[in-house]
Amino acid sequence: MANIEFTLNGQPRTVDVPEEMPLLWVLRDVVGLTGTKFGCGMGLCGACTVHVDGAGARSCQTAAVNVAGRDVTTIEGLSDAGDHPVQQAWVALDVPQCGYCQSGQIMTAAVLVRNYADPSDADIDRAMRGNICRCGTYQAIREAIHRAAELSGSGGGPAPGSAA
Amino acid sequence: MSAIRHVHRRDFLKTGALGAGGLLLGFRMPGAAAAAAQAEGPAVLNAFVHIGADDIVTFIIDKAEMGQGTVTSLSMLLAEEMEADWTRVRTRFAPVDPAYGPNQGVFGSLSVRTSWNRLREAGATAAELLVRAGAQRWGVEPSAVRAENGAIVHTRTGERFRFGELASEAARIPIPPNVAQKDPTQFKLLGTSPTKLDTPAKVTGRARYGIDVRLPGMLHAVVAQPPVFGGAVAGFDDAAARRTPGVRDVLEVTGGVAVVADNTWAAMEGRRALSIDWNDGPFASESSATIRDYFERLASEPGAEARREGDADAAIADASDSLDAVYEAAYQPHASMEPYNTVADVRDGACDVYVGTQVQTQSRNTAAETAGLAPEQVNLHSQTMGGGFGGKSRDSYVVHAVELSRALGRPVQVTWTREDDTRHDAFRPAAYVRMTGAVDAGGWPTAWGARIVCPSFAGLRNGIDRTAVEGIADVEYAIPNIHVRYAPPELPIPTWYWRSVGYSQNTFFAESFLDELAAAGGRDPVEVRQRLLADSPRMLNVVNVAAERAGWGSPLPDGHGRGIAAVNNIGSFTAIVAEASVEDGRIRVHRMTCAIDCGHIAHPGVIRQQIESGIVYGLSQMKGGLTIADGGVVESNFHDFEVLRFDEMPRVETHIVESREMPGGVGEASTPPTAPAVGNAVFAATGKRIRKLPVRPEDLA
Ligand code: FES
Ligand code: FES
Secondary structure (H helix, E strand, O other): OEEEEEEEOOEEEEEEEOOOOEHHHHHHHHHOOOOOOOOOOOOOOOOOEEEEOOEEEEHHHOEHHHHOOOEEEOHHHOOOOOOOHHHHHHHHOOOOOOOOOHHHHHHHHHHHHHHOOOOOHHHHHHHHOOOOOOOOOHHHHHHHHHHHHHHHHHHOOOOOOOOO | OHHHHHOOHHHHHHHHHHOOOOHHHHOOOOHHHHHHHHHOOOEEEEOOEEEOOOOOEEEEEOOOOOOOOHHHHHHHHHHHHHOOOHHHEEEEEOOOOHHHOOOOOOOOOOHHHHHHHHHHHHHHHHHHHHHHHHHHHHOOOHHHEEEEOOEEEEOOOOOEEEHHHHHHHHHHOOOOOOOOOOOHHHOOOOOOOOOOOOHHHHOOOOOOEHHHOOOOOOEEEEEEOOOOOOOEEEEEEOHHHHHOOOEEEEEEEOOEEEEEEOOHHHHHHHHHHOEEEEEOOHHHHOOHHHHHHHHHHHHOOOOEEEEEEOOHHHHHHHOOEEEEEEEEEOEEOOOOOOOOEEEEEEEOOEEEEEEOOOOHHHHHHHHHHHHOOOHHHEEEEEOEOOOOOOHHHOOHHHHHHHHHHHHHOOOEEEEOOHHHHHHOOOEEOOEEEEEEEEEOOOOOEEEEEEEEEOOOOOOOEOOEOHHHHOOOOOOOOOOOEEEEEEEOOOOOOOEOOOOOOOHHHHHHHHHHHHHHHHHHOOOOHHHHHHHHOOOOHHHHHHHHHHHHHHOOOOOOOOOOEEEEEEEEEOOEEEEEEEEEEEEOOEEEEEEEEEEEEOOOOOOHHHHHHHHHHHHHHHHHHHHOOEOEEOOEEOOOOOOOOOOOOHHHOOEEEEEEOOOOOOOOOOOOOOHHHHHHHHHHHHHHHHOOOOOEEOOOHHHHO
8 A cells, every 4th residue: 555645636635545556446436536437447448538647548557656746637627617628519519328438538539629729530530549439429529529629729728627 | 306205105105006097196295295395395296297496397217318318308208298497407217116117117219109198298297287376376267377488377467487486386286187288390399409418417527327326335346257158156265365455355146256345446356366166067168160050050940930921932942043141140248338337235124226227127126136125125226327238128237236235234336347248248149040032033032031040038939039030020021922930049148138139130131131132133222122112101211311312323432332221120210321341351431321210209319319329339240249269258358349439430421201100219220220231332342242240351351
């Protein structure tokens, strides 16, 4: 066991867990933030995606010790009022079906729209192919990412709550 | 909401027994409880509608939500008739209660179909009670007032009372018989696509699924299950597992060994450290190859007759051109993104179960049986499901949590890992079908024969499991000679309903083979369907619409082909035209044009989503499936069980045909025609006929 200190959604946080415990389970079972989902546990589906120092990370493949001293953002902390441009676009296009994969989809997309002002379909394919949706919301997600990019562009300045 | 909790369950049931009016009366608040509840303000108008003094209208949803938009669609039925203010609508899941019928659940894409009249009636009745309450206040006839967008309006003066102001009075008015429902031409909400009610929660991580349930003192468990179907635990050494940090206990449970820990990860680590001696049983030497041999043998036995018209054998013998082809499909797991899980909290004489289930009544009963309690002692808390696709209509995953909580005296959550979910699901059965057919000199099909071999899970009637033959035996095509036979293999591999059930594989076989007959007769695949569907207007229409919208017959880029397939299932009619090519040894699907006639429509946006969803599910079964080796499933996770990914998504266009028929289902409409439309497109592009699901690179070479 080790005391691991990191920043979680803007707040300092200390957890006493085994160093190799995946961040996914630290979040879900120790901290109690269940918005980050378990889909495969092998880095294959993207359901567990969070931001570590602003970059997308599969929390099921991130050992607790590796976030010591770093900045972790989960879906709960992506924006204060659920109004990150990606979330706004997701609501506008009513993207979720079962919704289970959507935390991961949104966290991945948030990194994409921060890095690309106007992502092409090929950029979107590359960024999103690691996130599985069994309900098949891919077409809606593509449209929503284009919309989110527009919203980010017209809003000016960094997206609320976005890391880095 | 609190009002409901204050009502004694017994009072519900008692009034239910006394009330002559059925469902609505059965759930009316009995006097004393109603008075207590109304002291707090809110009022329950019937089993489905509750109005707060704050004007919040809460709809009690007796179905389950797994992404098919049920909560929103059913709320729209109620809100439409009730004239509720949509922005003030909230929902909660109903408890298991006889007031909602003997078998609560979601299956067969039935939710809107079975609720269409029932919920509209409930909504209209609630509105009528509010109208009468308003009329009383003004001292006028009910006909002088009307419900409108969350208020009761005095038609002449324009004065209004909000629903919340009238709710308590409305709840005391006797339920009127025969309340009129709106004529569909008056619909304001139905037929539009408001943002789904649960969308905001699902984009902020607030949505709670079964796997997110956290109770005070709750422990987490995973269960090791036999690697071979039909196997059992012979013995185990748990010393290392118990030394794993965070592990609290190791227990044998029905069909496995459970590791219980402080968190899910510790439980998984503990399970890794377990050493289990399995009694594999006789299936240990079986594989996909031996199963195929078995199926092939059965295909030449007489079998039971699923359909016989004319004389197919004679027609084939006499025909100028006859065909004989073997089609196959692999076992499929449901692979919902949320793996199976359950939380149980068993205490003295009571049990709370938190589970996402498609079969609420049955899951409640399973929990009761496992806990040694009466069904009424179990409280089932329906959870939103992260996908279901039929898999969560089999509730074997409820048992372990109840067993463990009962043994340990605390709440326990059992989580299946992706590996458990892939290997220990109950699967869409594998199938082996020998199709035979013939065309006449004009090129039109004259005979349709099939020998279907497919495990049975829904029971045999006259030797036939309907789920194994649907999609082949019930084709609507006017072919004069039809002979469909069926033989059920017996295997210890559990099988179950999987999105669109028998149609998921049989429509692939049937529609691909019809394409083969068209090609043998030198006929265009659309032309053949038009001719054979001349007496099936709704089918014919969707075939025509899909073909026209896809530009059937218009030029395509080099290497691309078009294919069509259609199905009539779950009360709907669906046709898809696929445009596909083969690139680098893989199928690339460019465009799917879908036409559906699903009768009256609640929420067109949900229908479009379900069509896209079903297509992705159908494309996934072309990409990945299960193989059996050493008596168990080889695949374990998304690296070897492959599903459709983002960059493989075709452009999907959905055309909803205007219809005044009773609503059909949509959740399972587009999966069946997907694989055959694509397979037929691949044939058009390359001349290569796809006869197996999933499609392996060697099948394209
Ligand atoms: S759960 Fe981490 S990638 Fe699937
Ligand atoms: S919305 Fe259900 S898995 Fe993506």
